[in-house]
Amino acid sequence: MRSDTADEGVRIRLELAYDGTDFAGWSRQPGLRTVQGELEAALATITRRAAAPPPTLVVAGRTDAGVHALGQVAHVDLLPEHLAALGRPRRGQPAPPGPDGLARRLTGIAGQAGDLWVATSAVAPAGFDARFSPVWRRYEYRIADAAALHDPLRRRATLWHPGALDEQAMDSAARSLTGLHDWAAFCRPREGATTVRTLLEFCWRRDADGVLIATVRADAFCHSMVRALVGACVAVGAGRMPAERLPLLRDAGERGSEFVVAAARGLTLAAVGYPPDAELAVRAGQTRARREAIAGSGLALTDPSGID
């Protein structure tokens, strides 16, 4: 067996993209259209002949309502019963076969509205865990201010800002924030969840159309962190807050009222970085150990999203 699931089962790695506009976020919620919900419903359809509970998904980045993804990664463990229902693959071939197999079937069922696309599916390397193995997550945020071309075709993934923004001030402010810090001032707090993260990269540029694009990359993010960081930079770019204020806010450690969290619409999970295959299991173990240390510290881990 090539992965760490139950005997004879396989772990499948999926890459997917979605327009988050008409989804109530990634996570399954009763009565709401979510990415996880749509995909798990499709998996249940595909494996409906299996005498086993339908498979469930684990994802790298649990995006909020309205947030998009281009390079999202998830995994699903398929039991022997699921594989039998799928049609067991031939010896020496991945099970089920790549883009023409599960990815294509999931897109065919869950992607009928056009806003969800499963790009690839393949047997995951040993030790792979979509959520615990990543070494970084990278997000992009797009803002068309008064100086930018407004392309209506990209309005679903771009914030339209009525005034002009100073991209140099925003870029300076962003770059001054990177490093290993406690981000409580930029997170929606959750009891028992750490807010310490390493912000690896944060910068602003304008693309060929003059659209402001933030690149935000960290080992992991706490809830609403990217949108809070973007909102703080917008306050700087609009001249409402000096750039030097941002590190001070961060180090004060408490959410203030000097900026607002930027809208979900402009945010896209661009890519997730995994270590080389040989280090996947070690990385996942480190992340899990960190989670258990927090849980064992006496703080109730009320919401595990504190470690994404």
Add this chain to the structure above:
Amino acid sequence: MRSDTADEGVRIRLELAYDGTDFAGWSRQPGLRTVQGELEAALATITRRAAAPPPTLVVAGRTDAGVHALGQVAHVDLLPEHLAALGRPRRGQPAPPGPDGLARRLTGIAGQAGDLWVATSAVAPAGFDARFSPVWRRYEYRIADAAALHDPLRRRATLWHPGALDEQAMDSAARSLTGLHDWAAFCRPREGATTVRTLLEFCWRRDADGVLIATVRADAFCHSMVRALVGACVAVGAGRMPAERLPLLRDAGERGSEFVVAAARGLTLAAVGYPPDAELAVRAGQTRARREAIAGSGLALTDPSGID
């Protein structure tokens, strides 16, 4: 007066962009939502106090239903009565003022659905005619084939092609077609309208996501010409037609059944090129003379779109 309209009136040049998905094309049609219809309704609202017929628009490229535009150009002649209703501008300033004036008001009224954006408005230079002055129109066509990343956020402006396409064969075929020719084989024929055009540029490339992008530039296009050219290249890229066949089809001069016209969805009017201001009137006169020569030749000019 700085433009060639009636005494004391002004000609305003507009730049605009739209997502064509939910429009029945540019041209006003009773009972249908069109770009011209929405903008002229907004102009009627803005000038509703004027004792004159509401202003009408003239456009560089009359796009079909479902076709998008990023750099569309139009003009509108405002009579003194319209200007009075708008609020007459101060001396020494453009009338009405640029992006914060008419463009912003039009976007505020006609752009409420988010799929239409009037980027700029300014008094046109003397001799300017949005339709007759251009020296070229440039279109782009986007195709995500099996080798490309499928970004659901760009699905409204990208054709999703199920198989793999050979972009080098498509690029060779495209480049072999350029020049001054009769394009009857690639046009929906209209009685009395010439199908002679100069195809200045036609090529294919893949962008960073592997999406195939055609650049098609000509002095003007006849109806459905870009989509027919793209459809012929797709037949080449899919291996259904040799690249060498395209110039032969073109020179045969009749529409055959060897390719299908590509869907509107992938097509965007990217930009319109105008000559230097000093040459605007000469260029418009040349284009008009050509039109009159066709009309005077005894052929009924049943539809003037033959000369866009």
